[in-house]
Amino acid sequence: MSMREISYGRAGMEALVEEMRRDPTTLHLATDAPPSLVEEFGEQRIRATPIAENAFSGIAIGAAGSGLRPIVNWSMVTFCFVAMDQIVNQASKIHYMFGGQQTFPLVFRSSVGGGTSLAAQHSQSPYSMFMNLAGLKLILPSTPYDMKGLLKSAIRDNNPVLSFESTRLMGLKGEVPDEDYTIPLGVADVKREGKDVTVIALAWLVHEALAAAEEMEKEGVSVEVVDPRTLFPLDNDLMRASVQKTGRLVIADEAGPTAGASAEIAALVTEDPATFKALKAAPKRVCALQVPIPYSPDMENHVFPNRKRIIAGIREVMEAG
Amino acid sequence: MSMREISYGRAGMEALVEEMRRDPTTLHLATDAPPSLVEEFGEQRIRATPIAENAFSGIAIGAAGSGLRPIVNWSMVTFCFVAMDQIVNQASKIHYMFGGQQTFPLVFRSSVGGGTSLAAQHSQSPYSMFMNLAGLKLILPSTPYDMKGLLKSAIRDNNPVLSFESTRLMGLKGEVPDEDYTIPLGVADVKREGKDVTVIALAWLVHEALAAAEEMEKEGVSVEVVDPRTLFPLDNDLMRASVQKTGRLVIADEAGPTAGASAEIAALVTEDPATFKALKAAPKRVCALQVPIPYSPDMENHVFPNRKRIIAGIREVMEAG
Amino acid sequence: MSASPELQRDMLRQMQTIRRFEERASDDYKGGDIYGVVHCYIGEEASAVGICAALRPDDQIISNHRGHGHCIAKGADLNRMMAELYGRVDGYCKGKGGSMHIADFSIGMLGANGIVGGGLSILTGAGLAAQMAGNEGVAVCFFGDGASNAGSFHESLNIAASWKLPVLYVCEHNSWAADTAAKKTHAAENMSDRAKGYGIPGIVVDGNDVLAVYEAAQEAVARARAGEGPTLLECKTYRHRPHTERPGAVDRRPEEEKAAWMARDPIPMLVEHLKQQQGQFSDEEFTAMDDEILAEIEASVSYAKASPFPAPEAALDDVFAD
Amino acid sequence: MSASPELQRDMLRQMQTIRRFEERASDDYKGGDIYGVVHCYIGEEASAVGICAALRPDDQIISNHRGHGHCIAKGADLNRMMAELYGRVDGYCKGKGGSMHIADFSIGMLGANGIVGGGLSILTGAGLAAQMAGNEGVAVCFFGDGASNAGSFHESLNIAASWKLPVLYVCEHNSWAADTAAKKTHAAENMSDRAKGYGIPGIVVDGNDVLAVYEAAQEAVARARAGEGPTLLECKTYRHRPHTERPGAVDRRPEEEKAAWMARDPIPMLVEHLKQQQGQFSDEEFTAMDDEILAEIEASVSYAKASPFPAPEAALDDVFAD
């Protein structure tokens, strides 16, 4: 496979453009119609919407139920709260409540996370809010390769899929094959193998975890970094197998811990009797502080986890047992 | 204290009426204006709103920031998804993002749960979606006594409080003092003492857990039933202390497990090194199946946890260690 | 184009079918064979029937919590509807939906919906799909006066107007949203006055006069098919029943208001019209028609009862499509 | 009532203050001392200033993402505003909010808001509080043409109309929502046409003519104080800058459109008016006024720079009130 270096943001755009070329039933809805897309696909398929996220998310559901494959971009994830009724009461339930008689293939993209001094209303990582629902698939890529492969799978999936894309990673470069490829939803990825401790990290924190692992290696601690990549389906088996191997678990997430993806991962790992037995220390969550995100940079940085806090977390579980 | 028997639903109504008598700055907003309330408090303070949950929730925020103490009733919790922007982007962040310069005392009431054959769009227990936010207090009463005491505290609190009220418990009777009383937010309640296993149960499941405890007692298993009562603040100390005492944990919730309150409780308990050490078996979640709620009664019943499944959960953790 | 005598009889049959279906659904709900909640459309039949008579089979509609009438008018199968109410496997939703979620995508019925205002944007998306397919298909949204005050009304109509979507928005203005009077929740008399703000036509019609509804619908549908965009059509009507069939449900509506509307029951109105205009139609014919309908309803109940309940474990199916 | 010469000068000073404040904010943002995002109101000053001139100090306003102008017109302190942009402890929000979240409840400025349409209902709640207090207070919501297409616009105006709340809804129609032209997202020419659907007055005014805005505002405010309910006032205006000050941000607006509006800059328009109407006002006086303003802005920057950054741990404060 020949490879190219492209950014995470670019990888998302390539996935979109290639899938729109591949399938004429796709269309794109967002408050902004990017000129390059309009030029290639025309104004019929690239729709500039009013600032009415509730309606254009619902329109996507209706269009999906009528034979199209809409891709919606909410931009910041916080804008989707305006559309929550359509996401929760309609998109997640509509296939089920009608007895499976119709499929609703659609994708909702949004950017998550902080680090940009945009304050509370533009900085959030609320993916766990959608995990307690049933009926939505959720992707959270951490590299250009994963972004392109997962987003393509999302667009080809016959269910509503939410794509949470990390603001901090937009400029991150990485290798991506020239050829068409997809990554199946529900398969976690071991981003680094190790044997003493498992760090399950999400999105941006994957990179912080890898940096922490480098650091710990110097001290002779071998860290395995696992990236779930999709939050639904969530690859329990791989996560549990890793923890059974290492006996120690740190979970790193840019969201706050409370009822977060990190809580679910902690619960999934500990409630499995075999994995529970293998645990040598209490699992440790390294997450954002449970506060809205403040504007001023030092305060904002203080809220988020990072490699230093992951290292501290690793040390804690190493010392505990 | 002299006591009376009243229902859970009635206890909520008493809390509302007594607080509205007590504080002339309170007002009530809902799509329905109950005639008894209009009669006592007038149409100015008991407002019948259009079916516009987003606006009337926002109106409550604005009124709260201008010196009033609004109490909103969304009715079914699923209707609040229309108002999610106001809950997530405004209510939970507004005190913080303005640097604490203004307080926003308001209450959002709603009914949660299933068991009424109302299907997916009218049956949900989504409280964990609000736990990952910061800035909201969350109450989830399980008895008439708790309902009245917690709701009064919620109305007197200077922050936005969400009151999740169990549909299944509306007719449940219980003792309530004649005198004015409140229950502080953040204090869990041991509904039954025991020493072999802790069942942390929420709302309706508290009663199922108590029934399960009775049953298990016959087999010589002593079950402690803990009711957190408020999901934020969550009484970690009491929950951990109970598990440290019993060494075993079952968590029972009418919501699905994934990233639910049950996941958070499992994570809180296991991540505490002292409690982790005390655990003799993997913690067990006994929750709804992770599906939307179906209409037909047998299917619906199949989705929900109950005393039988709690008993099975207790047996599992007893046998494991 | 005014309705032919045959079409008028078809419309009468449909209206009476809706009424008899719901009378039975109400009885069986109170009898315990139907669960959850049942909202009756009785009294408003002319709206669904008049509108759907102006549609092609491949046109699409969406409904709200009060959906039986819209389903039947669009041609849904009574057996599968009743089986759904009974919570059986042969119901439209295999027992997963119940009264508030009957759908039949194969006939362009995109579902009843339990969230007030929830269907407005979804149906608008169906209109978008029709526009993009270029097949002159039309999409119709039924909703109440209450739903007209929800944000989704505004957002959806504005988008449909901007994009000239082939959509017909039918506001069934029955003056009440559950137990709250419309006059408490909106100051303007007609919902259709809102159309101007989106640059589209807004039309008021007597929603109890099925022929008037039919004619107004034809015009709006023609406009939509011609690519001229959406119309807001307001049918003034009234429900004969309380908001739901829950026993003991109070009905706060004034007796005089009810009586005035009862006197304008759409079914006798059409019967009278048929008798006067066509001479040949008689009370006997109507009774014969009604007997046939009652037999169909009875058959649907038998069908429902013969259908098994879903296995409890079926609750786990249909969460995701393949 | 038309504006007195003194008031006209005050308005000119406020408009120029807004402009100079934002020019400096833009520079310091590009220079790295201000973080996140800055949306400039430059070109639209006449709207905020004309409206706020018709208000009492205890009246309340709410703003959107483009909030500096509304803050200044309502009387916010430049030092604390600049300190907030600089992310300092003496900022209005102690550095927690930044440009999109400046608020000063003590002067009735209920906050800028980062969610388009987010402030409409909150402000309506302030109007409800004013109505219940019975103090003839008025509440004013500023929002864009883009926000007028959000559901919250519809829901809020409808409730305010039904309840006759003392609210003034000011749509600042600058023909663009970020990089999307208004004509792509709504088919009706004037947002104020929507007022009829709620049974309230809808008025269009030249938003670059501060005196016209002031007069229209006075009328609407008087209506509100008299208990006659809300008004929708549409100010046609234009922003001189791209949507945000982010370096390299493209601006897709046609050059001719921009040029036409630049030629109607509200500040020179008022200067010209003052010169013609009053003879005594001169370019020299304007320059002197501007020098004073520039000194105030400079002082606000010094104030901001002298204020410390919040301690990182302060992030944990203010999540809940006591």
Ligand SMILES: Cc1ncc(C[n+]2csc(CCOP(=O)(O)OP(=O)(O)O)c2C)c(N)n1
């Ligand atoms: C978002 C939402 N809020 C509240 C409800 C509860 N509810 C169900 S039907 C109804 C009244 C609807 O009134 P209208 O739209 O006029 O329809 P009608 O019942 O009169 O046919 C209400 C308030 C709901 N289902 N969804």
Ligand SMILES: Cc1ncc(C[n+]2csc(CCOP(=O)(O)OP(=O)(O)O)c2C)c(N)n1
């Ligand atoms: C709900 C929501 N959707 C999208 C955005 C992103 N956004 C910020 S400002 C803006 C344009 C707003 O246009 P308008 O209301 O006309 O105000 P203007 O910027 O023209 O003053 C958009 C789309 C947002 N902040 N909130």
Ligand SMILES: [Mg+2]
């Ligand atoms: Mg109605």
Ligand SMILES: [Mg+2]
């Ligand atoms: Mg604009």
